[in-house]
Amino acid sequence: MEIDPFIFRLSIFILSIFVGYYVVWSVTPSLHTPLMSVTNAISSVIIVGAIIAALSSNDGLVFSSSSIYGFLAIILAAVNIFGGFLVTHRMLAMYKKKKKGK
Amino acid sequence: MSANLSAILYLISGVLFILALRGLSSPETSRKGNLFGIVGMVIAVTVTFLSVENFTSGFVYVLIFLAIGGGIGAFIAYRIPMTAMPELVAGFHSLVGLAAVFVAISAFINPEAFNLGTPGNIKLASLIEMAIGAAVGATTFSGSVIAFLKLQGIMSGAPITFKGQHLLNALLLILILILTIYLCSTQSPNLFWTLLAVSFLIGFLIIIPIGGADMPVVISMLNSYSGWAAAGIGFTLENTALIITGALVGSSGAILSYIMCKGMNRSFFNVILGGFGAVEQSAATKNKEQKPVKSGNADDAAFLMKNASSVIIVPGYGMAVAQAQHALREMVDTLKKNDIKVSYAIHPVAGRMPGHMNVLLAEANVPYDEVFELEEINNDFANADVAFVIGANDVTNPVAKTDPQSPIYGMPVLDVEKCKSVLFVKRSLSPGYAGIDNDLFYKENTLMLFADAKKMTEDITKNL
Numbered sequence: 001m002e003i004d005p006f007i008f009r010l011s012i013f014i015l016s017i018f019v020g021y022y023v024v025w026s027v028t029p030s031l032h033t034p035l036m037s038v039t040n041a042i043s044s045v046i047i048v049g050a051i052i053a054a055l056s057s058n059d060g061l062v063f064s065s066s067s068i069y070g071f072l073a074i075i076l077a078a079v080n081i082f083g084g085f086l087v088t089h090r091m092l093a094m095y096k097k098k099k100k101g102k
Numbered sequence: 103m104s105a106n107l108s109a110i111l112y113l114i115s116g117v118l119f120i121l122a123l124r125g126l127s128s129p130e131t132s133r134k135g136n137l138f139g140i141v142g143m144v145i146a147v148t149v150t151f152l153s154v155e156n157f158t159s160g161f162v163y164v165l166i167f168l169a170i171g172g173g174i175g176a177f178i179a180y181r182i183p184m185t186a187m188p189e190l191v192a193g194f195h196s197l198v199g200l201a202a203v204f205v206a207i208s209a210f211i212n213p214e215a216f217n218l219g220t221p222g223n224i225k226l227a228s229l230i231e232m233a234i235g236a237a238v239g240a241t242t243f244s245g246s247v248i249a250f251l252k253l254q255g256i257m258s259g260a261p262i263t264f265k266g267q268h269l270l271n272a273l274l275l276i277l278i279l280i281l282t283i284y285l286c287s288t289q290s291p292n293l294f295w296t297l298l299a300v301s302f303l304i305g306f307l308i309i310i311p312i313g314g315a316d317m318p319v320v321i322s323m324l325n326s327y328s329g330w331a332a333a334g335i336g337f338t339l340e341n342t343a344l345i346i347t348g349a350l351v352g353s354s355g356a357i358l359s360y361i362m363c364k365g366m367n368r369s370f371f372n373v374i375l376g377g378f379g380a381v382e383q384s385a386a387t388k389n390k391e392q393k394p395v396k397s398g399n400a401d402d403a404a405f406l407m408k409n410a411s412s413v414i415i416v417p418g419y420g421m422a423v424a425q426a427q428h429a430l431r432e433m434v435d436t437l438k439k440n441d442i443k444v445s446y447a448i449h450p451v452a453g454r455m456p457g458h459m460n461v462l463l464a465e466a467n468v469p470y471d472e473v474f475e476l477e478e479i480n481n482d483f484a485n486a487d488v489a490f491v492i493g494a495n496d497v498t499n500p501v502a503k504t505d506p507q508s509p510i511y512g513m514p515v516l517d518v519e520k521c522k523s524v525l526f527v528k529r530s531l532s533p534g535y536a537g538i539d540n541d542l543f544y545k546e547n548t549l550m551l552f553a554d555a556k557k558m559t560e561d562i563t564k565n566l
Contacts, residue, residue, distance in 0.1 A: 078171025
């Protein structure tokens, strides 16, 4: 009997939870705020679903009832992606070590 | 592009996201980590573009909307002050939640476009995944909006509680479960909309009873929810990048919530059930007897610090409110010129989100190797001459170690009272968030500095 592809996805999911668990415990507490903003940015990879949704109309119309939700989701996810990565970058650029000889 | 190739590329972008988080294990590698994250995102979006078979005029609109959202995001990211980071993160969480809801709605209306079956005849597994993604997304959205309003001060930070609150929440959760089951058997759009409405409602109800200083837990929890919502949609779309990311973000938020709860010595359920601040206020008002307090001015503080050889700074949320981080750094610079050793002690729940104080100090150009976590620095207080508490309160209260009756008993606190002298910058003697008096105010070696944190710090610098 063939294994349902769902099982493979479930395996990836479960293993990723464990990877996340160990990776996040190794994050230094002083970087917990950037951690939150960067997880925000990467969870907006949901934009791939938004793009599919936006291009989902099949009757020649650009804006159909289903694609309009896709376009809205694209805006939201894009705000998050650009905002999340840029604000993380801004924060991380501020973390400096003690200057030597001072 | 073949389905196999795009699946592999999605996997690569998932791995890059793991590396992005891994980079945050130290400030040196963190910037590279962020770059990995960006590359992962570019790969995921490009692959999705290339998998589109018919380039209709809709594609142009996709790019336009992408640019609009990106522009808004970039604008916010550059303009936002670092003190407003908790609000920003809460706002961003709400967007992820709403995006998940929109994608789920679109997939429900037009399942053919997602290869999930036809309307009214969606594959059972996909429908369950979709319902989970939509429900968690809706909860994340409304919960984050409330958290945002509370942090922004538009809504009062005080917990809003009413009778039967927990019962109502429990009933709504059961209702969500029942709706999901019926939705799967009937595929009725009305049930889908009802499910969304109830999920919005529960997100709202879960967050309103939680008080201002519990926000670090709430933000972390919503962070976790936004991850699970993304993972749910990832299963619907059969997309590895989304599944991996959802799992990463979900566990990340869960760990942060755990760390924050531990920092307050409270169980997760205790925080979620809420009402902490409201219950304790009565206790605070009843033992309001007058005790002698020593108060001083900037001159006294400057004198004490000038004669010290080591000073430990304890910043808290009040510093963020007063925007005093830059003034503080200037004061520390002057101290260092006088060969005084200065370090910073940060409590896990200082501020309104995990790591909030660290970012503010970094913004004020404080080198991160002078900033220490509770466990690293707590033994040093006994050897330090002066502790300078600015905007912190409950996290320094020795009651947490001595009085089993106290609501904060058992909470890890900074051993500030072991210092030779303690300077406490505060606007008044009012109790902190936990609603209890701080014994430290009345200690022999404590000098209260009643003033705005920023102004006081500047005055001390002048007097040094």
